Amino acid sequence: MQTILVVDDELGAIEVVATALEDEGYRVLTAANGRHGLEKLAEGQVDLAVIDFMMPLMDGAALGRAMKEDPALRNIPIIMMSAVGESLVRERFSGYTAFLRKPFRISALIDTVRRVLG
Amino acid sequence: MTQLDDGVPALGRLPSGIAGLDDILRGGFLEGGVYIIQGAPGAGKTVLANEICFRHAAAGGRAGYVTLLAEMHTRLLQHLRPMAFFDESVIPDSLYYVSAFHTLEGDGLKGLIDVLRREIKGQRANLLVVDGLVAAQESAPSDRDFKKFIHELQAHASASGCTVLLLTSGALRTISPEHTMVDGVLELEDQLFEFRTERSLLIRKFRGSGFLRGRHSFRITDDGVKFFPRVEALFASTSRPQVLSDAKIAVGIPGIDKMLLGGLPAATTTGLIGASGIGKTTIGLHFLSASSAAEPGLMFGFFETPERLCVKAKHQDLHVTAAVERGDVEMLWQPQRENVLDELAHRLLEAVRRRKVKRLFIDGLGGFLESAISPQRVSRFFSCLTNELRALGVTTIFTMEVPEITGPVIRVPATGLSPLLENLIFLRFVERGSSLHRLVSVHKVRDSGHDPSLREFFITDRGVHVGEMFSGVEGVTTGVAREPASAAASPQPPTTPDV
Numbered sequence: 001m002q003t004i005l006v007v008d009d010e011l012g013a014i015e016v017v018a019t020a021l022e023d024e025g026y027r028v029l030t031a032a033n034g035r036h037g038l039e040k041l042a043e044g045q046v047d048l049a050v051i052d053f054m055m056p057l058m059d060g061a062a063l064g065r066a067m068k069e070d071p072a073l074r075n076i077p078i079i080m081m082s083a084v085g086e087s088l089v090r091e092r093f094s095g096y097t098a099f100l101r102k103p104f105r106i107s108a109l110i111d112t113v114r115r116v117l118g
Numbered sequence: 119m120t121q122l123d124d125g126v127p128a129l130g131r132l133p134s135g136i137a138g139l140d141d142i143l144r145g146g147f148l149e150g151g152v153y154i155i156q157g158a159p160g161a162g163k164t165v166l167a168n169e170i171c172f173r174h175a176a177a178g179g180r181a182g183y184v185t186l187l188a189e190m191h192t193r194l195l196q197h198l199r200p201m202a203f204f205d206e207s208v209i210p211d212s213l214y215y216v217s218a219f220h221t222l223e224g225d226g227l228k229g230l231i232d233v234l235r236r237e238i239k240g241q242r243a244n245l246l247v248v249d250g251l252v253a254a255q256e257s258a259p260s261d262r263d264f265k266k267f268i269h270e271l272q273a274h275a276s277a278s279g280c281t282v283l284l285l286t287s288g289a290l291r292t293i294s295p296e297h298t299m300v301d302g303v304l305e306l307e308d309q310l311f312e313f314r315t316e317r318s319l320l321i322r323k324f325r326g327s328g329f330l331r332g333r334h335s336f337r338i339t340d341d342g343v344k345f346f347p348r349v350e351a352l353f354a355s356t357s358r359p360q361v362l363s364d365a366k367i368a369v370g371i372p373g374i375d376k377m378l379l380g381g382l383p384a385a386t387t388t389g390l391i392g393a394s395g396i397g398k399t400t401i402g403l404h405f406l407s408a409s410s411a412a413e414p415g416l417m418f419g420f421f422e423t424p425e426r427l428c429v430k431a432k433h434q435d436l437h438v439t440a441a442v443e444r445g446d447v448e449m450l451w452q453p454q455r456e457n458v459l460d461e462l463a464h465r466l467l468e469a470v471r472r473r474k475v476k477r478l479f480i481d482g483l484g485g486f487l488e489s490a491i492s493p494q495r496v497s498r499f500f501s502c503l504t505n506e507l508r509a510l511g512v513t514t515i516f517t518m519e520v521p522e523i524t525g526p527v528i529r530v531p532a533t534g535l536s537p538l539l540e541n542l543i544f545l546r547f548v549e550r551g552s553s554l555h556r557l558v559s560v561h562k563v564r565d566s567g568h569d570p571s572l573r574e575f576f577i578t579d580r581g582v583h584v585g586e587m588f589s590g591v592e593g594v595t596t597g598v599a600r601e602p603a604s605a606a607a608s609p610q611p612p613t614t615p616d617v
Contacts, residue, residue: 009217012190032220054191054209056184056216056233083192084209092210102192 002117003027003045007037007063008052008081013102017050020106021113034058038066041073048117050109051096053082053089061093068095077116129326132245132281135173136166138345138464141352142321142330147283148301149244150276151325152268154251156286157306162317162338163285164194165201166306167247169342170283172203174245175212182214182243184234186222186250191215203342214241222257227267230254234271238280246275251286251296268299301325306336311491314456319345335458346460350495353502356509360385367477367513370408371401373584374543377560377569382541384476385511386564387504389483389536391518392545396556397577398517400434401545402479403427404582405515406447407436415447415477418466420485424449434581448473457489463503467510475512482517483535497534504538540564545575548588557588 004026008014011032018028029046031037035058037051049067053060060080067073080096081104082089089099098112133146140146147153157163171181185191195215198204209215216237221229238246248254258264275282288294297303303322308315318333330351337344366381375381382388390398399422409415417427424442427449431438441447450469452462462485470478490496507514516539536542542561547554558575560568574585592601 009220010190010192011217011219011223013192032224054215056218056221057236059210083195083215084206088206088209103190103196 001025001027002047003029004048004050004113005029005031005037005040005046006050007031007034007040007055007060009033009055010052013052013081016106017109020109021050024110024113026113034060034063034066037063041067041076046076048077048079048113050079050081050113053080053084053092061089064093064095079112079116130279132174132179133177134170135177136169136343136345138334138336138347139319139343141347142319142334142345143324144328144330147281148326149281150279151301152272152275152282152284152299153302153304154284154286154296154300155304155306156288158308159287161287161306161308162336162343163287163306164249165198165338166343167249167283167285168194168198169201169203171213171245171247172205172208175208176203176205178212179245180212180241180243181245181247182216182237182241183247183249184237185215185217186219186230186248186253191217201340201342214243219253222253227254227258227263231267231270231274235274238274238278244278244280245283246280247283247285249285251284252288255286255288255294255296264296265299268296272299272301297323314491316458316491335460337458337461344461346458346464349460349463349502349506350498353506356506358509360505360509361511367413368408369401369515370404371582371584373573373575374401374558374560374582377558377571377573377584378541378563379567379569382513382515383564383566384513385508386540387507387514387516387538388541388543389516389518389539390543390545391520393520393522393547396545396547397575397582398519398545399427399430399481400577400582402481402515402517403431403434403436403438405477405479407431407438407441409441409446409477411444411446413476414445414473415441415479416466416469416473416475417447417449417479417481418452418469419449419479419481420452420454421481423451434577434579436581448475452485454485454488457485459486459489459491459495459499462486462489463499466503467506470507470510470512475510478507478512478514480514480516482519484519497538500535501538555588558584 004021006014006017006028009032014030018030021028029040031040033055051060051063064078067076078096079098079100080089081100081102083102086099097116100112130149131146132149133140155163171183174181218230218233221233255264271282302324305320305322308317317336319336320333321329330347332348332351334348335346363384365384367384368375368381390401392398406415406417428439438447442449448469541563544559544561546557548557556575557572559572571587574588576583
């Protein structure tokens with residue numbers, strides 16, 4: 001079973017994304033900010049990180065950069081989510097594999113996750 | 119930051135950037151202050167706070183928006199996107215949205231203050247909005263803990279010069295501990311008045327600065343939030359001293375100007391009172407058609423569209439259209455809908471200031487009266503509005519429609535207004551024989567003599583013409599003229615003007 005880490009400060013968003021991924025048979029871990037997300041990543045094998053861009057304490061761009069700087073995490077693919085346009089996100093961090101503009105349909109999420117995980 | 123006399127630096131201001139609000143706040147919020155914005159759901163707190171953030175970012179500032187509610191930012195941004203102030207390019211560098219709901223749930227107020235402190239520091243924010251203060255209050259173990267949270271937040275805000283706006287839907291008119299601690303309390307309401315609603319702001323408290331007291335109306339449209347400071351509060355003193363002059367401004371109708379001994383005294387307000395159809399608007403069009411580059415004119419009307427007025431003027435050989443095309447006259451039409459009284463006044467004054475208007479024709483008073491939710495305001499409202507117009511050097515004519523077509527009594531449509539008008543001109547229909555005649559009389563003129571006679575006037579295809587005194591009859595002011603018994607055998611009809 002593949003494991004996906006979902007990092008988002010909005011409880012509603014986490015619940016929707018996590019439930020949808022669990023329904024598809026994935027194991028899902030959740031975190032409310034980038035710092036919490038790094039702790040979860042350190043705990044064990046994560047196959048994909050779905051990360052919100054704007055979060056308190058450590059935002060999505062900072063989390064992405066931290067992952068790329070850590071040899072143990074740098075190969076984990078990232079799907080970045082944001083309510084703002086991709087060009088604004090890319091200015092801060094471009095090391096993600098796919099981008100989802102919020103709000104998105106569950107089908108778009110599932111399609112993107114499947115494509116990224118191959 | 120300016121220096122006070124004792125060398126202590128005065129607190130700087132953080133302008134809200136919202137039209138009208140900075141007038142009410144006398145320049146904006148104080149830097150490093152903590153303010154509560156409270157109101158029931160739907161009162162406009164979130165839109166207001168977001169617009170303040172976007173305006174702040176547009177002006178080069180940095181802002182953070184922290185929600186304590188389960189509401190999704192995605193949804194919030196979707197709702198804001200159609201509004202004119204929304205500019206995605208300022209997100210996230212100058213405006214940052216985060217949720218601290220998880221933190222509050224997991225770590226309580228201590229965790230929350232840590233997040234807020236880090237957001238202020240990390241984002242270098244000089245404006246922070248905390249949306250959903252009620253959630254923080256509910257998670258506080260005691261009032262004492264909540265007060266401690268507010269106190270710590272104040273300390274961080276003050277030390278970092280970051281202005282904090284706390285949004286809460288907490289019950290209005292309840293005094294909570296946080297109200298006593300914060301620097302200001304702004305209360306938003308959306309009140310129902312029978313069928314219509316009107317939004318209003320009341321500043322309950324504002325430390326360290328004067329502000330405009332009482333309720334002020336506001337609107338939320340796709341352009342954002344716009345406040346209309348209450349005219350009586352904003353213009354309790356006029357924006358500039360009035361300069362008295364002996365100059366006269368011609369109405370543009372020779373017969374009436376002759377009755378006024380040369381025209382209306384400049385920078386005064388005139389009531390043109392009469393029944394429907396008697397010719398008030400036509401006289402106003404004469405007044406406007408005498409506008410020039412040196413005396414720009416403004417038509418502020420509620421009833422007839424500019425196009426219709428131009429056609430009407432053309433039929434009477436008045437060159438209003440040409441004056442509009444030259445830029446000597448502007449016509450502002452206010453469709454009769456649910457207007458806000460102060461919004462009308464601000465729109466009027468903005469148009470006056472923009473073109474340095476000297477001739478103002480308002481058609482008519484009824485449009486203002488119908489917009490007034492509180493009739494008891496009307497007299498003070500007009501007193502302040504007309505004072506400001508005088509201070510701006512504007513000569514104003516208001517039409518005032520009376521309900522009676524003929525009759526012995528002329529009722530001014532609102533009590534307390536006549537004393538505010540320096541000049542009064544009455545227009546009345548008088549029945550004589552089997553026809554109605556139009557009469558004009560000058561009732562009063564400020565500091566000037568005038569011809570007090572009743573004169574007949576005629577509306578022709580060359581405009582208004584004033585005839586001779588309406589003599590040879592009596593009972594004119596009753597509305598029905600009759601021949602004096604002694605002269606019944608030889609009636610004297612009014613003289614037809616030389617057209």
